[in-house]
Amino acid sequence: MGKCNVCGNEYDKSFVIEKAGNSYEFDCFECAIHAMAPVCTHCGVKVLGHGHESDSGIFCSAFCASKKGVHELQDRV
DSSP: OEEOTTTOOEETTOEEEEETTEEEEESSHHHHHHHHSOBOTTTOOBOOSSOEEETTEEESSHHHHHHTTOOSOOSOO
16 A cells, blocks of 8 residues: 555555656645646746746746746747
8 A cells, every 4th residue: 555745645546656766656646736746937836737838937828927028938829
């Protein structure tokens, strides 16, 4: 039975995610997101999916990127 790295719950259906040579065990996707998802440089929301990236950081939207001075990104083309 695995133990979640975030909440400590011992669960028979836990799963492991490997990233950059490190292993992390979770009991649910919510804990995995909490621990591993990047955070928008402007608003602090967890970024699920690809997000918008620039040298200034990762953003949840082109709007947030523009608030940090990154105007090249677009939500729609």
